[in-house]
Amino acid sequence: MITERKKQVLEAVIKDYVKTAEPVGSRTVARHYMPEYSSATIRNEMSDLEEMGYLTQPHVSSGRVPNVHAYRLYVDHLINDGLINPIKDTGTEKALIARLQQMEDVVCTIAQSLSDMCRYTVAVMLPRQKNLRINSLQLMPIAPARALLVVLTDAGIIRDAVVQVSSELTADDLYGISRAMSERFSGRTLSEVQGLLQGIAIHAELEPRVMQGVGELARQMEKQASADQLRVFGSQNILFHPEFSDVEKARGFLSAVEEKQNLLKLMSRGVKQGICAYIGHENGIMELEDCSVVIASYEMGNNHRGSVAIIGPTRMPYQELLTTLSSTASILSGMLKNSLGA
Amino acid sequence: MITERKKQVLEAVIKDYVKTAEPVGSRTVARHYMPEYSSATIRNEMSDLEEMGYLTQPHVSSGRVPNVHAYRLYVDHLINDGLINPIKDTGTEKALIARLQQMEDVVCTIAQSLSDMCRYTVAVMLPRQKNLRINSLQLMPIAPARALLVVLTDAGIIRDAVVQVSSELTADDLYGISRAMSERFSGRTLSEVQGLLQGIAIHAELEPRVMQGVGELARQMEKQASADQLRVFGSQNILFHPEFSDVEKARGFLSAVEEKQNLLKLMSRGVKQGICAYIGHENGIMELEDCSVVIASYEMGNNHRGSVAIIGPTRMPYQELLTTLSSTASILSGMLKNSLGA
DNA sequence: GTTAGCACTCGAAAGGCGAGAGTGCTAACA
DNA sequence: TGTTAGCACTCTCGCCTTTCGAGTGCTAAC
Structure with a gap:
């Protein structure tokens, strides 16, 4: 069994080693962490701890270094005994x-x-993000035959892409298309949208190139969100x-x-x-x-x-x-x- | 004057040193780069090059290492003599x-x-980017009282921000505001926009919080673009x-x-x-x-x-x-x- | 102008030595 | 029975010396 004092020694070794990155000797532990005992006592304890598999000596007659097991014990102690108190900063x-x-x-x-x-x-x-749903879509004109397509999802993810549109479309036309698209697609998942776009029916009335852009973007978003x-x-x-x-x-x-x-x-x-x-x-x-x-x-x-x-x-x-x-x-x-x- | 052969030796030293990161000896140069001469000849040349300030010996009786001046000569040669041919990959x-x-x-x-x-x-x-000009602005609804504000500039820079809006505005209202804003602001530089927003006159008819958002975003964009x-x-x-x-x-x-x-x-x-x-x-x-x-x-x-x-x-x-x-x-x-x- | 030969120099690697830190063990003490 | 002092022992680290080899500079010969 590991006594309370052994735990103290172990903790001292860990703390000192974390600080200095040098093997820790019994004298150091006695002087800096447990002055109520002599180095010889600590030496015995450390010898025991080594036998129990918590400490290792890089070579005979150097100080000791904590082990994976030592850290494990220490960390479990920290986590289980409520020593981790998150500070809520605002x-x-x-x-x-x-x-x-x-x-x-x-x-x-x-x-x-x-x-x-x-x-x-x-x-x-x-x-x-499984099953991302589209919240809304919007097109805005950026150049004669180009528009920016912005997609919002329910998880607050915003993605955009430039799509080609026919050059006679005005800003209002684009807005109309946006509304129509939003109506059709909002609430749908990305994969549903891709499915819908397979059906030819929809293509006819809306700009086919925009639809292509939507499909492409949906595919990209899903790909990025699915891993x-x-x-x-x-x-x-x-x-x-x-x-x-x-x-x-x-x-x-x-x-x-x-x-x-x-x-x-x-x-x-x-x-x-x-x-x-x-x-x-x-x-x-x-x-x-x-x-x-x-x-x-x-x-x-x-x-x-x-x-x-x-x-x-x-x-x-x-x-x-x-x-x-x-x-x-x-x-x-x-x-x-x-x-x-x- | 630096002879043609000296240049060859210098280039050989540079190439070998770049490859091996070790000081280069006369024997190496003779064997690998200029087999038509013996090491002794190269040795003399290297000695001259050292005197001219192109090579340095880390210590007496080690190979030689090219200098800043050597690299300078070499690089100038490369640049001026048209040895740099950009490959146009598509x-x-x-x-x-x-x-x-x-x-x-x-x-x-x-x-x-x-x-x-x-x-x-x-x-x-x-x-x-000096004097970025706004191309267009657009608002799109994302949540009851929130909208996404997207700004396009003439340099293709797209930036967005979430702004608060009053909750009774519909998507159509937002589009109306977008159009009004675009009309007012497009073609203006970012600083002009900030100036315009100072005037109270505009605020009245449009959503003041949106205007605040526009101002904030314009300030941010300008700050980012101005350095x-x-x-x-x-x-x-x-x-x-x-x-x-x-x-x-x-x-x-x-x-x-x-x-x-x-x-x-x-x-x-x-x-x-x-x-x-x-x-x-x-x-x-x-x-x-x-x-x-x-x-x-x-x-x-x-x-x-x-x-x-x-x-x-x-x-x-x-x-x-x-x-x-x-x-x-x-x-x-x-x-x-x-x-x-x- | 080029090359072969040789003495010389210096750094890197290898071995030896002393100092210091730390241990294990034993014996004495409370 | 647990703690401590003392001492011999071990091992690393830094320092020094030695050795080895790569490379040079110089001279003399081609």
């Missing part, structure tokens, strides 16, 4: 909400500033951590993060828990075996959930990051509810 | 043009793929070059590139020439003193010019990069003309 929210309409912008802006703030790499997953997407920010931050002072490793990290497939899988898994951490090899990505991924999920109204992650070396300040991350996730949920819902 | 153009309407997207997409392709860092300058902007892509690529295997240096590079002010100044200068290269300290940016910046300018129709740059270590394949870069610039000019003009 300042940023107000400042941002005015300028950001689209879900994607909101999420990316937050992620960017999170990565700037904590100097780690941040990834966000934008969940796939989970991943965005990564601040990947350069990895260079600030001494475990990546070897350029080879830094490059490995960057390419692993660029290659989004694996990360996406991990983050989809992370969506299910509220907040969780994959420590070291637990993340299952070979190039990231010396990294940890802390994931929190956020809500976006219509029953969809995305997730946001901080990625860094195994040696990271879990308590701080878990707190920051879960705050961020809750801010994000709030913003998305306010700006898109209602 | 494949990418067709594929991209369908999906990209906004100038910014076009430029950024091209820059991204350029950096992927050549594995260097790429920066693009988006020139400031040159810089976008950087593939900054991680620097890690592939051995001169940055020291993480300190890599970090210096990244922060210099992130801090866009200096780079922007350099690139504005580069706009004036068609294509040019700043080698080593010539770029005037302290953190980039061991880097070169190759710049080409592109045209965007309305007499505005932007520029695109490749940034990497001084040791770079200038011929290849100059060619690629100037091709890219001409493709870009072409795309912008096609998609925005007319």
